Amino acid sequence: MREYEKSHKLDHVCYDIRGPIMDEAQKMIRGGEDILKLNIGNPAYFGFRCPDHIVDHMARCLPDTEGYSDSKGKVSAREAIVKYCAEKGIPNVDIDDVYTGNGVSELITLSMQGLLNDGDEVLLPSPDYPLWTASVTLAGGKAVHYVCDEESSWFPDIEDIRKKVTEKTKGIVVINPNNPTGALYPREVLEQIVEIAREHELILFADEIYDRLVLDGKEHIALASLAPDLMTVSLNGISKSHLAAGYRCGWMCLAGNKTHCKGYIEGLNLLSAMRLCSNVPAQSIIAPALESRADTEALLQPGGRIYEQRNCVHKLLNDIPGLSAVKPEAAFYIFPKMDVKKFNIVDDELFALDLLKQAKILITHGAGFHWGKPDHFRVVYLPDESMLTTACERMGRFFSRYHQSA
Ligand code: PLP
Numbered sequence: 001m002r003e004y005e006k007s008h009k010l011d012h013v014c015y016d017i018r019g020p021i022m023d024e025a026q027k028m029i030r031g032g033e034d035i036l037k038l039n040i041g042n043p044a045y046f047g048f049r050c051p052d053h054i055v056d057h058m059a060r061c062l063p064d065t066e067g068y069s070d071s072k073g074k075v076s077a078r079e080a081i082v083k084y085c086a087e088k089g090i091p092n093v094d095i096d097d098v099y100t101g102n103g104v105s106e107l108i109t110l111s112m113q114g115l116l117n118d119g120d121e122v123l124l125p126s127p128d129y130p131l132w133t134a135s136v137t138l139a140g141g142k143a144v145h146y147v148c149d150e151e152s153s154w155f156p157d158i159e160d161i162r163k164k165v166t167e168k169t170k171g172i173v174v175i176n177p178n179n180p181t182g183a184l185y186p187r188e189v190l191e192q193i194v195e196i197a198r199e200h201e202l203i204l205f206a207d208e209i210y211d212r213l214v215l216d217g218k219e220h221i222a223l224a225s226l227a228p229d230l231m232t233v234s235l236n237g238i239s240k241s242h243l244a245a246g247y248r249c250g251w252m253c254l255a256g257n258k259t260h261c262k263g264y265i266e267g268l269n270l271l272s273a274m275r276l277c278s279n280v281p282a283q284s285i286i287a288p289a290l291e292s293r294a295d296t297e298a299l300l301q302p303g304g305r306i307y308e309q310r311n312c313v314h315k316l317l318n319d320i321p322g323l324s325a326v327k328p329e330a331a332f333y334i335f336p337k338m339d340v341k342k343f344n345i346v347d348d349e350l351f352a353l354d355l356l357k358q359a360k361i362l363i364t365h366g367a368g369f370h371w372g373k374p375d376h377f378r379v380v381y382l383p384d385e386s387m388l389t390t391a392c393e394r395m396g397r398f399f400s401r402y403h404q405s406a
Contacts, residue, residue, distance in 0.1 A: 182328020
């Protein structure tokens with residue numbers, strides 16, 4: 001039989017922790033071990049529920065959502081998204097500029113497929129949400145990572161972005177709020193990124209799926225709102241804000257000045273039409289979801305689960321000798337640093353495997369997010385406080401004796 005192998009294009013792409021860590025975790029789970037999973041950004045897994053009225057709304061719409069919709073999505077959904085864009089100051093978005101998708105994931109891939117020719121470059125954050133690197137690579141492009149700086153609250157290093165722009169650069173991706181760091185970028189930082197895009201006529205890509213999960217009363221600033229003279233592709237969805245990851249419901253809006261992007265937009269329209277349309281029942285809940293955000297907001301206030309779990313995990317991780325973590329301001333991720341000298345860590349995948357085998361905790365190591373040093377890992381703090389406390393106690397015991405040996 002002919003052998004089919006992984007495309008060589010994917011050689012430099014990390015994707016989460018599939019591979020040896022996941023294989024080991026599955027083996028342990030099958031053997032009856034109790035693994036604490038701090039690796040999945042799926043709220044439903046940790047007892048969060050999409051608000052009942054949204055589920056009921058989708059159920060009521062099911063009989064009317066059996067057919068394909070317009071390839072970009074139902075008018076009612078796209079009108080609600082246009083209204084949301086206006087509220088966020090995202091300029092020049094009308095109904096034809098909105099594409100619904102089976103989650104933001106589908107649209108990330110589509111936006112890169114439509115943009116890139118072989119060898120084109122896209123600037124992406126490191127650490128990144130790895131689907132971006134995978135999508136750039138699969139589309140034939142080259143992912144060029146700019147550093148986000150832990151010393152500056154994980155904000156993008158502007159000089160590093162500037163240094164990495166070349167003749168081949170097509171766009172800059174900004175993930176704000178950020179997965180895996182939980183950082184929320186201030187206006188000044190975003191303005192400087194916009195300025196670089198302006199100087200080099202680059203397209204901005206704003207992955208803002210966590211924009212409704214901001215803590216401490218802070219404000220999220222939409223990147224497109226600062227760049228009316230440039231084209232921004234803004235991506236968003238309800239997987240996280242409405243705890244509805246399984247419904248596969250996201251959207252992408254083309255904002256700002258599109259005059260120089262006609263060919264790209266034609267390509268996007270074609271790719272959108274090729275997949276016929278996104279899941280239509282999921283589109284039916286976009287309008288009610290964007291109208292009702294009180295349930296999510298309650299989770300972010302003192303007493304709310306996300307707020308309290310953030311405080312709990314931030315304190316407990318920082319109490320472990322050899323670990324330090326910047327306090328996240330949004331989303332539900334924290335990206336602690338390990339003292340690699342103290343623990344003799346040279347391989348973070350091996351560290352993740354050791355943590356799994358010895359402490360029965362599943363995390364994602366930094367390299368899974370295209371982070372270049374073996375000194376970080378991501379914790380998802382969706383589990384409740386009691387599980388987070390147990391996990392941090394186990395981690396504390398693990399680190400008190402850990403000395404990596406190859
Ligand atoms: N973008 C970021 C930054 C994410 O963290 C995720 C999911 O974790 C996605 C996009 C994809 O979300 P979905 O496809 O569920 O809309």
